[in-house]
Amino acid sequence: MKKEELFERIKGKVIVSCQAVPGEPLYVEEKSIMYLMARAAKQAGTPAIRTSSIRDVVAIKEETGLPVIGLVKIKYDGFESYITPTMKEVDDLVAAGSDVIALDCTDQKRGDGKSISEFITEVRTKYPEAVLMADISTYEEGIRAWKLGMDIVGTTMSGYTSYSPKLDGPDFELVKKLSSELDIPVIGEGRVHSPEQAVQMLDAGAFAVVVGGAITRPLEIAQRFIKAVEAR
Template sequence: MTKKEILDAIHGKMIISCQAVEGEPLYVEEKSIMYLMARAAKQAGTPAIRTSSIRDVIAIKEETGLPVIGLVKIQYPGYEGYITPTMKEVDDLVAAGSDVVALDCTLRKRGDGITVNEFIAQIKEKYPDIILMADISNYEEGINAWKCGVDIVGTTMSGYTDYTSKKDEPDYELMERLAKDTDIPVIGEGKIHYPDQAVKALQTGVWAIVVGGAITRPLEIAQRFQKAIENSK
């Protein structure tokens, strides 16, 4: 699919994130099972899937035929970010057929000594036709990524950096400001737990939203119920 076709397909819709990393209940060492979550997501009507790891990108594309926003979560020494932090992960995602490559575009420390601006430039030079989604945590980072020439800005990291608010709800203000002040699609992502929050997020003016844990992480879902029950006693 072309960039325009992908962006048109997701406009006003909910992308579902289907991820399981090592240590989580739905991570199976022997093979990816995330294609089953993606199958359910497709049947529910999602226009695209966001997923982590090369094997999940491949399995989900084979299962669903939907465009995939791919990323790799890996923690390297000296890097504060862990979403597609180096060119190796970008290379692997491109080879796996990721339609969009998501990467950490916060302004945190990088172990290779270059800035995120330089990293984006290197990626665009190597892969001129790549579609990049910048995962950011605040307004400054979103504007910076936009000016660096990324194709999509996502509010993914709001609440997950040391310098952003830890509220357990979507960052509607950030979504609204970036949607208003940039001329590229903004995707609202992060802490969208309930359907009414999804609706409210879309009403901020973002291009689309991503919902993950509330749909595809059963441990988190079960814990949310248990916490509510305990708090009611």
């Protein structure tokens, strides 16, 4: 799918994140079951899916036929970043047919000694036609990713780096600042717990909004209800 067609498809819409990593209730070691979540998301009308791991990228594309924002969550010694942190994961995602490849583009420590600018440049040089999404946590990181040629900036990591604001809900201010200055899509992502917050993300200027935990993580959803009831 061409980049322009993809952007037209997702503009103003909710992209559903369907992810389960080892240790989570919906992670099944024997095989991916995230395609079932993606099936439901497609029936609900989402134009695209965001998912983690090669097996889930493959299974979801086969099940839904929808474009997929792919990433690989993995921890390496010496790395604070864990979203598609090295070229190996990029290579695997390209081979799996990811329509968009999401990278951690924060200032978190990289164990290979490379700066994030060097890594982005390497990825763009090797895959000049790939659609690349920068997962960032601050305004400065978003501006840098844009200048380095990333195609999409997402506020995914806001609140998940040691130096970004810790908020209970979405970082609307970051979305507003970036969307007013960048000429590429800014996707609002992170702690979108309700339909109202998804609308607020778009009202703040987001090109599209990613919703994950509020839809596809039953443990988080159940905990939210139980916590509210127990606190009354």
